[in-house]
Amino acid sequence: MGRKFVALAIALVGVAVSACAGRMIGGNAAAPGGGTYVLPPLDSDLAITANLPKNTIGEEKPDEGLGMVKSPKWQAEVGGYTQQRYSQVLGFPPGTKITVRNLSKTTEHTLDVVKVISKPPAIFPRNPKLLVGAHGHGKLEAGYASGPIKPGHSVTITLVKSGVYLIGCAFHYHFGMHDVFVVSPHAAPGKQATPPPTSHPTTSPTSRSSYDP
Numbered sequence: 001m002g003r004k005f006v007a008l009a010i011a012l013v014g015v016a017v018s019a020c021a022g023r024m025i026g027g028n029a030a031a032p033g034g035g036t037y038v039l040p041p042l043d044s045d046l047a048i049t050a051n052l053p054k055n056t057i058g059e060e061k062p063d064e065g066l067g068m069v070k071s072p073k074w075q076a077e078v079g080g081y082t083q084q085r086y087s088q089v090l091g092f093p094p095g096t097k098i099t100v101r102n103l104s105k106t107t108e109h110t111l112d113v114v115k116v117i118s119k120p121p122a123i124f125p126r127n128p129k130l131l132v133g134a135h136g137h138g139k140l141e142a143g144y145a146s147g148p149i150k151p152g153h154s155v156t157i158t159l160v161k162s163g164v165y166l167i168g169c170a171f172h173y174h175f176g177m178h179d180v181f182v183v184s185p186h187a188a189p190g191k192q193a194t195p196p197p198t199s200h201p202t203t204s205p206t207s208r209s210s211y212d213p
Helices: 002-013 015-021
Strands: 023-028 031-043 046-052 056-059 068-071 076-079 090-092 097-102 112-117 154-158 163-168 178-183
Parallel strands (some): 090 178
Antiparallel strands (some): 097 154, 163 178
16 A cells, blocks of 8 residues: 555656646536546556646547537537536636647647637638647737647647637647637636547536536
8 A cells, every 4th residue: 555655646746747648537626617637547446636727728639538519609519629528618717827738649739719709609610721830929819829739738828808719720620629719707618528439438527617608
């Protein structure tokens, strides 16, 4: 048993560096909008969890584990971006500084602003011209592009202005990696997708908020 406690201590020290190697599994009650990762087990009966900071967006292709969800309010199917466990409409208050973290173990992703709208429906352009290189100096506005985010890496964005932003990945937009991002004083994440068949098929996610931003 002593060996397990030592291993646990070592694992938790490395959480800030290695959290993205695991799978996010749920919300953190102490930090609304956050999530929890399960890291690879150190032993057959020992699993490690680490909290994802609340002002963080995780991103990966829907078929990598996030799934897709149809938002009745926005009349659109969204996927590839989450504040909790699976894909969902995103919501944060203006002025928030957020972290966008690539959850993939193998694939680069981006977060680009595709279009700015004022209200539903969210009509995603069929063939938008998304920038691969970084643009916008870290401020979420029309034309913002994160630039490539390597697997397990992250970028920081400041939400400088209220609005409804349609976002997408420059590399995987046509794989369903596009979403609605609401920046508003009372915005909160929307309902979550169900997991894709290859990702924990026996687990049913639950929404952390009944408010679809």
